[in-house]
Amino acid sequence: MEYVFDVFFEESFLVMERSGLQSRCSRRNVIDHLNSVISGCIQGRETASVQLAVGLAVKSAIDYHRKMKSDNFKICMMGKFHNVLYIAVRVAWDWSLEDSEIIKSLLEEIYMCEKTFERIFLGALFGSNAPHFIAGWKSDFIDQDENLRALVFFLHHAGKTRLSFPSYSYAYHDIRQTKFIDIPIESCGKAAPLRVAVQASAPDILMILLRHGANPDPDDGGASPILSILEKLSDYESRAYPYQLVSCLGLLLRCTIMIELPYKPHLFHVRKEMFEIKYAALLADQIIPRDQVFGVPTLKRICRCHVRNQLRKNCQLPRGVNKLPVPRKIMKYIDLLD
Structure with a gap:
């Protein structure tokens, strides 16, 4: 089954232009195709096989990104080669992937290239049709409600794996480990998601962030x-x-x-x-x-x-x-x- 997904990414991306995944529609087509492959692999099998197949599909996407990055002197080539990770983000959500370690690897791979998670957070904060200058347009979810439920999905897995990343601390003036939920959003002046929710006057989103462990006084250099x-x-x-x-x-x-x-x-x-x-x-x-x-x-x-x-x-x-x-x-x- 793992070979099937490896071949899927190799062949699909071989004939695709570098900007082939720039639009939401083009990514949706690849996601639908991959979901069909997953359905074919698990047809008539037990529920456990569903999680196995989805996990292998997401791991293949991560491995493909790593391979392309390694072939380019460990520098991400971006374009379609990076957007493969957001194909994996949507597939993991579509099938409610339960393997937190795979989700952790996916989020770590995204952070290594972007140093932020704005494409996961901004759709939940502003909706999928937010102005392009704050990157909300890149969201692969239908609307703000689906974005928000997807965010909770990733917050859940990040919490289970105690996921944190190196980020600059204004309190210590040094690089410190920062939890996934507190990683600053580049497009919003490097403000923490909680601060952005406050600035947007969004109590429902603020409630979700606080319940999932966001720092109520984030260390992002801003005022209380x-x-x-x-x-x-x-x-x-x-x-x-x-x-x-x-x-x-x-x-x-x-x-x-x-x-x-x-x-x-x-x-x-x-x-x-x-x-x-x-x-x-x-x-x-x-x-x-x-x-x-x-x-x-x-x-x-x-x-x-x-x-x-x-x-x-x-x-x-x-x-x-x-x-x-x-x-x-x-x-x-x-x-x-x-």
Whole structure:
């Protein structure tokens, strides 16, 4: 069966122009053809054979990319030779591939060439018809909903394999290992996916990212996402605050023990006064909970944040929540669902 897929990629790409996979339609044709080959290989066989066939198809795509790269002095030739990886991305999703190690190899292969995962994230953030300058047009999924479900699929496998990549850390001013979910998006000013979701005022996507272990205060060189939202909200002099933006703030506050006051290095009482003056309307309208700025955090909130931080560090969000020896209601609270 492995030979069948190797021949498929060799023969299909031999007669194809270098730009033959540039359009979504051309990639869709190859994907449909490959899916037909997979169906033919598994016809009349058991379910286990389905996963075997799909896994071999994805591995053959990875091997073909590696071979072409090796023949070019270990430099990716891009064009159709790189887009073969996105053929594999779509096929893995189409058949719900369960082998996390193969998915890990696929994502590692993509990162070695691109140093980002914008073609996986941007379709979920902006939809498949996003302007071409932010690369959303490259998405091989039908619409934003399918993009989002595909993103969850890859987040699940990345979490299972504790997948991380070397990326520049602004906190340490050095290259550090960064989880798949926090890898900056090149087309969005190298901002982390969570920051892009906040900037897009997309609470539903923000919720998915937080539940799957995104860092609520990403190390991408930007300001605190909470303070960024407060800055936007303070511009609404009519005090008619957008629901989406307020929802994003609420989600981030669930993952935060206290809002750290800006205006350093002033003394605390000076910073407190400056904060109260600038955000007086937000405090009066209870958009900002006073106890999360000036008060004493509740033990309940402290526990949730610390438990989530430990689970996030160990790549156990959200899977590990259900393994905690606590009542179901507390599980929902830790998982941001209550």
